[in-house]
Amino acid sequence: GENVEQHPSTLSVQEGDSAVIKCTYSDSASNYFPWYKQELGKGPQLIIDIRSNVGEKKDQRIAVTLNKTAKHFSLHITETQPEDSAVYFCAAGGGADGLTFGKGTHLIIQP
Amino acid sequence: GAVVSQHPSRVICKSGTSVKIECRSLDFQATTMFWYRQFPKQSLMLMATSNEGSKATYEQGVEKDKFLINHASLTLSTLTVTSAHPEDSSFYICSASAGGRYNEQFFGPGTRLTVL
Numbered sequence: 001g002e003n004v005e006q007h008p009s010t011l012s013v014q015e016g017d018s019a020v021i022k023c024t025y026s027d028s029a030s031n032y033f034p035w036y037k038q039e040l041g042k043g044p045q046l047i048i049d050i051r052s053n054v055g056e057k058k059d060q061r062i063a064v065t066l067n068k069t070a071k072h073f074s075l076h077i078t079e080t081q082p083e084d085s086a087v088y089f090c091a092a093g094g095g096a097d098g099l100t101f102g103k104g105t106h107l108i109i110q111p
Numbered sequence: 112g113a114v115v116s117q118h119p120s121r122v123i124c125k126s127g128t129s130v131k132i133e134c135r136s137l138d139f140q141a142t143t144m145f146w147y148r149q150f151p152k153q154s155l156m157l158m159a160t161s162n163e164g165s166k167a168t169y170e171q172g173v174e175k176d177k178f179l180i181n182h183a184s185l186t187l188s189t190l191t192v193t194s195a196h197p198e199d200s201s202f203y204i205c206s207a208s209a210g211g212r213y214n215e216q217f218f219g220p221g222t223r224l225t226v227l
Contacts, residue, residue: 032213043117043204043218044155051213089154094213098145103154 002027004092006102014110019080021105023090024072032094033066033073038087038104048075051094077107085109114138115207117219124195125227132190132222134205140185141207145216146178149202161188195226 003026013019025033031052036044050057050064050073057064061080066073073092077084087106093099114137124130134144143162147155159175161167161182169175179191188207192199202223206216 032215034215036218041221041223043115043221046113046215046217049215098143098157098160098214099216101154 002030002092002097002100004090004100004102006090006105008105009103010106010108012108012110013080015080015082017080019075019077019084019107021075021088021090021107022072023074023092023102024070025092025100026071027092028068028071030092030094032092032099033064034091034099035062035064035075036089036091038089044089047088080109082109082111113215113217115141115205115217115219117205117222119222120220121223121225123225123227126196127194130192130195130224132192132203132205132224134188134190134207134219136186136207136217139207139209141188142185142210143208143214144182144188145206145208146180146188146190147204147206149204149221151202155204158190192224195224197226200224200226 006023034049037047038044048062050066061078063076087104089104090102091099116135118133146158158173159167159169161180163182163185167180182188204221206218208214208216
């Protein structure tokens with residue numbers, strides 16, 4: 001089955017700086033890589049996703065890159081704001097097998 | 112679009128009772144729904160996958176007789192925790208997918224279960 005590793009487990013950055021979270025996956029058949037943001041006591045919210053046929057996708061301050069050869073993908077948040085503080089999960093999979101999640105990154109934005 | 116609701120958001124019950132949690136896709140038809148369990152400061156643990164009209168597929172270590180899943184329609188799935196015990200206390204989250212090649216999942220807001 002799929003195995004997803006996510007790093008770092010905790011990331012603290014100054015407000016306005018960029019944050020990068022990295023994930024690796026093991027199954028070359030995975031074709032869908034979403035990122036979720038989870039605030040305390042709430043369900044995960046899909047913030048961006050990338051499919052295997054592209055290498056990069058951007059949505060305002062958020063971008064995701066995918067390297068299929070190396071089997072890794074990353075989340076980039078620029079100009080971080082206090083409301084970006086949350087736990088972020090990467091996932092890999094797609095199709096009938098569903099998703100395998102990373103262990104999460106607690107992002108802390110320091111004012 | 113892609114809104115998923117869960118009810119109740121929070122439930123407290125006595126040990127030995129059963130609790131039903133509903134998951135609804137509000138603006139799309141969900142061919143597949145997933146049920147997850149999440150302990151504090153941990154990742155999501157998939158419990159089972161259910162497809163409309165068929166029996167759920169449970170992950171290894173998840174008791175199907177304890178966690179009953181019914182996916183009776185394309186917009187509703189229910190999880191019933193039977194004879195709940197304190198160790199069943201957790202955050203239960205569902206997600207729904209309309210299927211397709213990528214099977215994107217959209218999550219509900221979660222249900223906090225506390226068993227006394």
